Amino acid sequence: MSGRIIPPSGPPRVLALAQLANAFGDGAYYVCSALYFTRVVGLSPTQVGFGLTLGWALGSVAGVPLGHLADRRGARGTAALLAVATGAAVGSFLSVRSFAVFVLAACLYTCCQCGLGAARQALLAGLVDRTERTRIRAHLQATVNAGLAVGAALGGLALYFDTRQAYLAVLAMDALSFLASALVLLRLPAVPPSPPAPAGQPVLAVLRDRPYALVSLLNMIMLLYMPLLSLAIPLWIVERTRAPGWTVSALLVLNTLSVVFFQVRVARRVTDLGTASRSVRRAGLVMLASCAVFALSAAGSSPWAAAAVLLVAACLQVLGEMMLASGAWEIGFDLAPPDRQGQYQGFFGAGTAVARMLGPLLLTTLIVTWGPPGWFLLGALFVLAGSAMGPAVRWAERSRAASADALQPVSSS
Incomplete structure (x- = not known):
């Protein structure tokens, strides 16, 4: 263990x-x-x-x-x-x-x-x-x-x-x-x-790296799951379902313990950029399923039935969370130049800060105000961002390969 x-x-x-x-x-x-x-x-x-x-x-x-x-x-x-x-x-x-x-x-x-x-x-x-x-x-x-x-x-x-x-x-x-x-x-x-950046090259190169910016943006969209458990889901449970109040704590405990015991196992499936992109794409699909089940939790009239549905939805959510994390870590590290990991990780990690900043207002509007349709819209957003990650990563790989070729010395015949 x-x-x-x-x-x-x-x-x-x-x-x-x-x-x-x-x-x-x-x-x-x-x-x-x-x-x-x-x-x-x-x-x-x-x-x-x-x-x-x-x-x-x-x-x-x-x-x-x-x-x-x-x-x-x-x-x-x-x-x-x-x-x-x-x-x-x-x-x-x-x-x-x-x-x-x-x-x-x-x-x-x-x-x-x-x-x-x-x-x-x-x-x-x-x-x-x-x-x-x-x-x-x-x-x-x-x-x-x-x-x-x-x-x-x-x-x-x-x-x-x-x-x-x-x-x-x-x-x-x-x-x-x-x-x-x-x-x-x-x-x-x-x-x-x-070493310092060579003459003529920008100091903060990540700010001009458009493929990496796109990858970071897609990851930021996926990170909107973060305010779910802390804000949107508790409000959803209280205002839109008949589940007992202790369900909020149960979902938080389930999420925490799942990451503790299963994150390493999920991450073993990610070994390169290809498997990382697939992990993020599948995470989007799992999160869509989670959103759909959360939406269904409002339909039940029994508190125990609503709690059971919410637990299933939370299991799907944390699975998607772990799949996303595993893929995103590989992508964020592997696409960053070895000598500029700090600035690149700072840029990639900005998605967490933005999700914490924008997520509460966006998610409370989508979920608490709009109800089930908001859940499905959020799920669709996860699927679109997850599906776009693969093409974005391949664009970044091509960009790096082209840059490497441009730096190769030209041989004289």
């Missing part, structure tokens, strides 16, 4: 330990942050939503230059520095007393988080053989989900006590967890920095 979660010894296991260290704190933070900002700080839900939306918008932009910094200055040191900065940003939430200060702290937090994600991916790319990256990334994801689950349980204790001191303790724990992660990252071997 542990072989499905714990990565091999050496740098992969240290990377997992670093991410596990702050996953505990993040899990508790995700559970408690909204109530802390509204009940303790005194912000309105609209103010919290605006601050986080603006923050993730800036974070999606900041990931590329911070990833480039990891390329040029070394991924290990940059990742450790950004982990410390993220911890400081979380710590600043402890002293927030006004909306303006909250917005500044939220922007600092999201920018550091996006940069840290890019630096960690660059570190993984520099320390792990190309053929093993997707498998190791799956191990890391399983480890992180396990840590988030434990952290969420700790956050649940703070919700139970529902006091200012309990919420402050959660934020302090999250800040310290990032500092612990930074210390663990420093135990890794150093990754040599990349």
Whole structure:
């Protein structure tokens, strides 16, 4: 069982330990942050939503230059520095007393988080053989989900006590967890920095890489599943179905444990760009099936029947999620130049920030307001994006092959 979660010894296991260290704190933070900002700080839900939306918008932009910094200055040191900065940003939430200060702290937090994600991916790319990256990334994801689950349980204790001191303790724990992660990252071997871009070539080459931009856009569309479990599905269950309230928690537990125990197994099927593209295409089809079953959950009159339908839909959703993740990791790594992994991973990872920024409004409109037709429209969007990934990847491969041929010296006869 542990072989499905714990990565091999050496740098992969240290990377997992670093991410596990702050996953505990993040899990508790995700559970408690909204109530802390509204009940303790005194912000309105609209103010919290605006601050986080603006923050993730800036974070999606900041990931590329911070990833480039990891390329040029070394991924290990940059990742450790950004982990410390993220911890400081979380710590600043402890002293927030006004909306303006909250917005500044939220922007600092999201920018550091996006940069840290890019630096960690660059570190993984520099320390792990190309053929093993997707498998190791799956191990890391399983480890992180396990840590988030434990952290969420700790956050649940703070919700139970529902006091200012309990919420402050959660934020302090999250800040310290990032500092612990930074210390663990420093135990890794150093990754040599990349040389500067040759004269005449752009520093941030990813911004001119149209095939990679298309691949990243398609991945961003697929990532709209992310706000489903945290926002859209709970609202759907409460407002559109007769399922009991505990179904929301059951679906979250099912999703978390499925990733912990099965993500590595699903990722084994992805070995190259061809299998990665097929995995993403199939993920779109599975997500369509999931959306269709979620739509059917509103038709039942029995609470238990509705809960059973929702559990089936959630099983399909998490399967599609794991298939998408496995394919996307391979594509994001393999299409990035070896010496520019940081900036490319920052660009590819911006899809997560954009999904967090746009997803809540889009999904609540599609699903809660429109009902079953919105579910089918969302499923169709997943199918279209998943089906387009294969042609987009082949375009990127042809573009790279053409660039490589152009750099070959011309032989004189």
